[in-house]
Amino acid sequence: MKIKNGDTVLIISGKDKNKSGKVVEVFPKDNKLMVENLNIVKKHVRPKKSGEKGQRVEVSRAMSASNVKLICPKCKKPTRIGYRLISGGREKKVRACKKCGQEI
Ligand SMILES: [Zn+2]
DSSP states (O other): OOOOTTOEEEEOSSTTTTOEEEEEEEETTTTEEEETTOSEEEEEEOOSSTTOOOEEEEEEOOEEGGGEEEEOTTTOOEEOEEEEEEOSSSOEEEEEETTTOOBO
16 A cells, blocks of 8 residues: 555545545555545434433545555655655665656
8 A cells, every 4th residue: 555644635536626625534455544624424322321422523534545546745746656766785675756747
């Protein structure tokens, strides 16, 4: 999975289309991620004890990673992520922006 915690992403489909937010959690196994304050669903919480009232809380739900695009922190454009090898000592694979080519 190319997107990591803390990345800023643009939503490209669904009801939050064209909104952007920060990734707060990734689920590589499911190819899903959670974006702060986006893909909100209202959840009804049942009262735990008698006498308590049920509540409706808003929670972010994980969405498919294929519905988002990374916003490059360097050029601020939504981009695809490529990989680049950095040589020197040991070769290291880094993420790179397809638009500006900078390491991200
Ligand atoms: Zn860039």
